[in-house]
Amino acid sequence: MVVVGGGLAGCEAAWQIARANVHCILYEMRPHKQTPAHQTGDLAELVCSNSLGSLQENSASGLLKAELSIMGSLLLDLAQASQVPAGHALAVDRKEFSSRVEDALVGHPLIEICRQEVTSIPEGSAVVLASGPLTSTDLAQDLQKLTGESMLHFYDAAAPLIQADSIDGEKTFRAGRHGGGDYINCPMNAEAYAHLVEELNRAKRVVRRSFEPKELFAGCMPVEELAGRGLDTLRFGPLRPIGLVDPKTQERPHAVVQLRQDDRYGRLYNMVGFQTNLTWPEQRRVFRLIPGLEGAEFLRYGVMHRNTFVRAPHILNPAFECRKRPGLFIAGQLSGAEGYVAAVATGLLCGVNAARRALEQPLLNWPVDTLTGALSNYVSQGPCRDFQPINPNFGLLPLMAGGRKTRRPKQAYQALRSMRIFWSQLGNGRIL
Template sequence: MTVTTQPVHVIGGGLAGTEAAWQVAQAGVPVILHEMRPQQVSPAHHTEHLAELVCSNSFGARASDRASGLLHAELRRLGSVVIGKADDHAVPAGGALAVDRAVFSQDLTETLSRHPLIELRRGEVSTIPTDAVVVLTTGPLTSEALADDLRRFTGMEYLSFFDAASPIVVGESINQDIAFLASRYDRGEAAYLNCPMTQAQYLAFWQALCAAEQAELKAFERETAKFFEGCLPIEEMARRGEDTMRYGPLKPVGLFDARHGDFRDPNNRDKRPYAVVQLRQEDKAGQLWNMVGFQTNLRWGEQKRVFRMIPGLEEAEFVRMGVMHRNTFINTPELLTRSLQFKTRPSLLAAGQLVGTEGYTAAAAGGWLAGTNAARVVQGRSPLEVPETTMMGALIDFISSASPKHFQPMPPNFGILPELPQRIRNKQERYGTYRDRAFQDLERWAQEQNLVLQAGELSPLSA
């Protein structure tokens, strides 16, 4: 193994950058982690901490026979610092892995700052260094100067879409004489507050939402706006039809208020809500609640006016309003290999939303691979490619081999995994078989690569 003191440069202190920097340092290679905040602010962030979560506090389902849960489990075995801290700071969220976001990002910042091989350097990087190994993890809000340099290097324009964050409400301001605590179909703990709506209340809310005034987009944003279907603003969803929200985030199925009996009982059908707005706990103390599925670009005054029409939120106190910003990502199939190296410059790697993976856990997974391979490049070792039968490997394989013409961001999902040798009709059994194969192949691959996996039990199965 070649010993060197040349540092790797990781540009961007989000989830992918935090994970990448940690893996570089854990491999015994010095790393400089560049984060422009607080010297330069972004439209979505509120703190200077690393790995700040700006959209939701949820990393997705915990169960290992769910796509996100399988990726959690793989990353735990691989020693992910992001998933480790998520486990440390988890808050009740039914079957999901959700965190106390403030404590989570503060702990990661302190942990990386204490590592003897990590230098946290604040300030904007306007050009990509060409004399060192570099990992780009600047995410969807890459600064204009760096974005211009990346355009020059790739010779390509970005693809663009929009992402939006949901409002957060103070728990004490929610009328819990109206809102009720429950989980869908009695699965997992009752971790969501549910605000039920009658048909008349829903229709009034829907009409107000469709007519509400949006924040004005900048000229360049209007020209390139393209909504990502997995994170539609709630007002955009409302405009698609009267019932669109009721078949989406306001779906009233599988919920019941214990105070009024089970809505599934035919005798209680007259008490069944026409629609339900759900709120998910943001912090361990239950003081903050996130409006699930309410990503929005409405003006802040309009948000307060319209969202207080929701039963139980008439006196809602908002600690963070919904925001919307342009996300950008590169045409990864044209540019990157399965090791997350640029084809024309192997010393340059990239990960996170910048490369078209969608979601927090996916960002950590890309950061793990890019950081691990950056260290291996410095050490003169061959880069790794994760087996495509694992969720991490399948996701990286997809973004690096998809059709460049129609490339769009991709979250973890079982549809990108190679087919099983046998056909299994039962979905839960099929997903469990995918999981078992992923772990067997991860173990085999780790042995071949002389990687030491962390001990740990599988996450529980879904109900």
């Protein structure tokens, strides 16, 4: 069996295939050929934020993690082992996470890792394509030939990383929005905030309007795009001061830039919500206007990239298998499931089903009252015309009585109950 792409989805898929006692070759083109966003040759490299989102089961991201945990996801397990403090979120030391994944896969007797670009869809009775949003051109073109559909794309952006000891501790304070001291906060008064917004609007961009705003993914909007939507947009968005009190003034600041720990040792910090398309010198100039970041050393600048995904409702069935080519599974961001945790979930689902295909067993469709099942249902049966990658969310789950606050715990309870039953009936994934 072949898996293409050693990212989040591909690594999880390879592990699940091997877990079913099926031999698997995992192709990864890095470090020989890089993507525009990856920085290393590491497996399962996180391209931007080091956060895998909330751990709380009443959030979609937390619920999906709880489901992954029931299903024995390798990557979730290793993310938890590489965790760094981030309040209720699961943030990881990205280097440690990647090396744990690499150790697990390299050490598995049924997994062979091949560092090579795949330029056309491999032949074979079961193949998982998990080459991600930055799939190399030749492979993307081959996929386009097969699907007969134009591949879609939009633009996505990543935030900068800052060296911790270049942050001014006198001007910043540690606190989480909901208690704890896990974030470094850069408080701003009205004047400093207005100046930052003005400079974000004036700053030079790398891709100057050569894309349409509708091509930007709403969940990862560049900070300068948000700044252009009005003076207060950022203050009600990623720079909202809610839940934070500056210990120096004992007041809530006008706006706050939050920095989240990015590695286990606290040497690197990620600028929360600062994904950007500004040129690197402009990032240095403008972001150093933020109180506490006047001397910031940027270890990675923000970048913006094309993002490739297929028109899934036309192409995939709920098992994430191509309708036109049985045995070809598409996992991760390329399938239109958006975000790190969705990449892991679809990788798991494709790995399990690809192994079943190889073993000539019927494919599985996950129950639609689980978030995993609801996501695969939406991706394979959602709107065809304007299909956009989708983050796992509660709106995909069957409705239940009650308001939003009371409904969510019920939906989460039902999803986990349903997943436990489904998975235990499969012998906890062991009997395929």
